[in-house]
Amino acid sequence: MKLPGHDAIARQADEHLVTHRVRLPRKVVERPIRQVAKRLLLALAVLVATALIVYADHDGYNDNSDRAVDLLDAFYYATVTLSTTGYGDITPVSDSARFTNIFVITPLRVLFLIILVGTTLEVLTERTREEWRLNRWRSTLRDHTVVVGFGTKGRSAIQTVCATGLKKEQVVVVDPSSKVIEAATSEGYVGVVGDATRSEVLKRAEVHRARQIIIATQRDDTAVLVTLTARQLNRGAKIVAAVREEENAPLLQQSGADAVITSASAAGRLLGLSVLSPAAAMVMEDLIQQGSGLDMIERPVVKAEVGKTPRETEDLVVSVVRGHRVLGYDDQAVGTLQLTDRLITIVRASPGAQVAPDVRPLRQE
Incomplete structure (x- = not known):
């Protein structure tokens, strides 16, 4: 994929000599x-x-x-x-x-x-x-979440991870717009102003010590460059990126993204599902919204479930994660559950309940 306009953006940033500053959330003061x-x-x-x-x-x-x-x-x-x-x-x-x-x-x-x-x-x-x-x-920041881009996708992603119990102090927002960062800090997040394709900006966000990185930029080419830079600084972090065009998803994965969400095609599929079955579309939308109705989570297999089939568990199992493979609940290769497996299940959401550390909500907007 060609990366149009990136050199011009970099030159413009150099010409204006923008100072990349970390902005901590603060209380609203008088004028x-x-x-x-x-x-x-x-x-x-x-x-x-x-x-x-x-x-x-x-x-x-x-x-x-x-x-x-x-x-x-x-x-x-x-x-x-x-x-x-x-x-x-x-x-x-x-x-x-x-x-x-x-x-x-x-x-x-x-x-x-x-x-x-x-x-x-x-x-x-x-x-x-x-x-x-x-x-x-x-000095106290460890295993935090870095979100690149505070638009609609970035805000929704932050709301989702915070709904699982993540504190706002553990979220760092990176965006080139000062006004956007001001909005983020006013909501209680730490903000970094600057171009996330530059390593010095991501270093200010302590990305090398982050546990997970969410890339929600407006351009696909920017998402590729941010993914490459972030993966170079942090080899072990989980990187999730969003792209507009489905054809650019493989390039994001090659750049180091663990998961790629195609926003345009996902919205299109939801629209098509709404036409075919409005009720099914409502269920899908419910699954997307964290903390209300039904939630889709990933959790480990407990000892009481070892040796059982996915159908015999109390939860509604959708898939089984075994090693690096994701197997359907009816896949013959699953057989019986093992202690090292992880289950992707649909459960009833409990508003305000804290999610266990080994339970992962499966949704990014």
Whole structure:
């Protein structure tokens, strides 16, 4: 398959020098304008409170110009005192005024300065805090799931794996669009902005330590390049990729994908089935939706089932996985079940139930 336009995309990325950053999910914060407005109002409140305190004890203050301290002088004194200017033209002379300056106005001055420089301190500490969170995330991330592409297919795939009990912190989304990554982080996923065909981008997603990789790109040629890069970085991960055209599926498998889903042909088959049998199409759609109605899972054979035929088990067995072969339930080669076999069964979904680690849901959208 020819890979059109990839060189141009790579050149464009080089020209713009896009910085690939890992974005951790964060809580929604207020807009900067609202934060600044709140700080200004709080600073103004401190200023007014200080002026009123001074005016309440104005007899204990001395003004070098006219000896008397009125309300305007109180605001003037509060302003120069809180800003640490201190011209010295108005001074506390009584014991009560000096006591108030020590135990009341001085803490208000500190609070006033903290409010004014709070934004600057927040900016200075933001980078350190983000680096600490990123280093902590990298040190604890193991056996996670990397999803390349956060479109309809990628979202559906994430919803499916998370419905089986996978935590959102164990999902890393890779997409070239900053807006798409912002949407992913707002939903609680870790995001990496960049072209997933580049190894440095996948390394930022810690793909070399991932357990499974879902490739849901919009173009088939991109899916091939991402699969090649991911397989080179991680030989043991399970890679599942989606393609639009069925003719490109063998190329994905040759590139290292363990399973390839053809989205266009799958949708077409479901449409055709809906025409022939709407009820059968409803059952298929139910199987596709994880966590409701019927679920298709892969599980190991338990000791009580060893020596039995697939029909004799309590679950509805569809296929038997023996080694690298997938055998139908009625295949004569199955014979009786062995302890090393795995069963693909259809079970009734239990919403909210945790799936055992050795049980695998069989569906990717």
